[in-house]
Amino acid sequence: xxxxxxxxxxxxxxxxxxxxxxxxxxxxxxxxxxxxxxxxxxxxxxxxxxxxxxxxxxxxxxxxxxxxxxxxxxxxxxxxxxxxxxxxxxxxxxxxxxxxxxxxxxxxxx
Amino acid sequence: xxxxxxxxxxxxxxxxxxxxxxxxxxxxxxxxxxxxxxxxxxxxxxxxxxxxxxxxxxxxxxxxxxxxxxxxxxxxxxxxxxxxxxxxxxxxxxxxxxxxxxxxxxxxxx
Numbered sequence: 001x002x003x004x005x006x007x008x009x010x011x012x013x014x015x016x017x018x019x020x021x022x023x024x025x026x027x028x029x030x031x032x033x034x035x036x037x038x039x040x041x042x043x044x045x046x047x048x049x050x051x052x053x054x055x056x057x058x059x060x061x062x063x064x065x066x067x068x069x070x071x072x073x074x075x076x077x078x079x080x081x082x083x084x085x086x087x088x089x090x091x092x093x094x095x096x097x098x099x100x101x102x103x104x105x106x107x108x109x110x
Numbered sequence: 111x112x113x114x115x116x117x118x119x120x121x122x123x124x125x126x127x128x129x130x131x132x133x134x135x136x137x138x139x140x141x142x143x144x145x146x147x148x149x150x151x152x153x154x155x156x157x158x159x160x161x162x163x164x165x166x167x168x169x170x171x172x173x174x175x176x177x178x179x180x181x182x183x184x185x186x187x188x189x190x191x192x193x194x195x196x197x198x199x200x201x202x203x204x205x206x207x208x209x210x211x212x213x214x215x216x217x218x219x220x
Binding site: 004031033035040041042043044045048050056059090092094097098099101102103104 | 112114116119142144146151152153154155156159199203206208209210211212213
């Protein structure tokens, strides 16, 4: 099992560009999450999906959209990137209270 | 408003010493309190967790102490080792809602 995979690992964008971060899990988990991690701020929830076909906003959803494509895949889209979105992004899936995290995507917006 | 407050931000301990990290939460509806360990360049991974019906849980050198009335919990790492050097996050959750503390960077000096 690969667990939770994320692509890309690194990305540099210019202000105003758009991109989609991909996440997939092969553990058959229902719930999936997107977090951003910033120094001194911990992990902040952007969006989550409790099950296929549903998505909900977290603490910091502004500037992001998500798609739960199927049970395995949960993507995060930045429509018009801003420097404030420079961060490390983690995807996770949930099984009986334990969250399993992917390796992260380090995004820099210039 | 941060629902889970974690301290200290950073901690330096000698090999063989005890590392103590503290967390406090606001929402009494939270019913699951995990600690995650994160090494540089990796996603967080579950270390140990506790539910509020017990006051202490021990797994090897790692112990969680839980004080429900004070809405506080702490992680104790006994006989700290250089390999324990990592960032530690406390969290509090209920159902799909998990809130993380800001993290503690632990350095164990040989």
